[in-house]
Amino acid sequence: MKLYTYFRSSAAYRVRIALNLKGIKYDAAPVHLLRNGGEQLSEAYRAINPAMLLPTLEDEGNLIGQSLAIIEYLEETHPQMPLLPTDPAGRARVRSLALTVAADTHPLGNLRVLKYVTGELAQPEEVKLAWQQHWLRTGMATLEALLAHDTRTGRYCHGDSPTLADCCLVPQVFAALRFDVDLAPYPTIQRIHAACSELPAFQQAHPAQQPDAE
Ligand SMILES: N[C@@H](CCC(=O)N[C@@H](CS)C(=O)NCC(=O)O)C(=O)O
Numbered sequence: 001m002k003l004y005t006y007f008r009s010s011a012a013y014r015v016r017i018a019l020n021l022k023g024i025k026y027d028a029a030p031v032h033l034l035r036n037g038g039e040q041l042s043e044a045y046r047a048i049n050p051a052m053l054l055p056t057l058e059d060e061g062n063l064i065g066q067s068l069a070i071i072e073y074l075e076e077t078h079p080q081m082p083l084l085p086t087d088p089a090g091r092a093r094v095r096s097l098a099l100t101v102a103a104d105t106h107p108l109g110n111l112r113v114l115k116y117v118t119g120e121l122a123q124p125e126e127v128k129l130a131w132q133q134h135w136l137r138t139g140m141a142t143l144e145a146l147l148a149h150d151t152r153t154g155r156y157c158h159g160d161s162p163t164l165a166d167c168c169l170v171p172q173v174f175a176a177l178r179f180d181v182d183l184a185p186y187p188t189i190q191r192i193h194a195a196c197s198e199l200p201a202f203q204q205a206h207p208a209q210q211p212d213a214e
Pocket residue numbers: 008009010011012033038040052053054055065066067068102107110111112113
């Protein structure tokens with residue numbers, strides 16, 4: 001199994017956590033998002049993933065893009081250490097938490113979006129940072145409300161073992177800290193992040209632990 005990844009990509013970080021939680025060995029194929037104008041934009045990578053985004057998983061000749069689709073694929077092919085609950089309502093809740101991050105928060109701070117803000121829209125760096133922080137806070141506030149007001153929240157986002165939702169929460173917290181978002185208003189997120197950070201699967205998936213870390 002091969003994962004096209006970049007150490008700081010939060011979408012790739014989600015998949016690395018899932019791979020580690022399930023104990024799946026994989027080869028990391030780093031694609032540098034900034035070097036040479038962005039290696040994700042090269043012809044070679046476009047042939048692997050026409051979206052020109054990371055991550056891509058290669059398994060038995062299949063190329064799979066989209067981190068959540070990859071994690072669901074891993075869930076179906078490697079059911080050990082399940083990342084989704086068994087009951088339909090629980091599964092829907094975990095997917096809903098994951099999508100709050102992956103669909104409603106992360107895309108607004110993605111590299112190509114920020115490049116458009118400072119490039120075509122000619123906005124200064126301060127506007128770019130304000131944009132990033134605004135959408136990070138908006139996403140964090142939603143996630144905090146969903147977690148804090150639901151009795152199904154446990155040590156982790158859903159109960160007492162990590163799920164797909166935690167695979168999304170931890171990289172999003174990494175992004176928030178990187179862009180100086182104060183986490184004080186989100187105590188449940190902070191508590192869950194601390195619990196996840198005690199697990200080797202999360203520690204080994206951290207950007208600083210990747211072979212391409214700078
Ligand atoms: N929805 C996609 C998002 C993928 C994505 O946006 N990846 C970012 C890194 S976290 C990327 O490759 N950005 C490159 C660019 O914007 O040019 C997923 O979950 O896999």
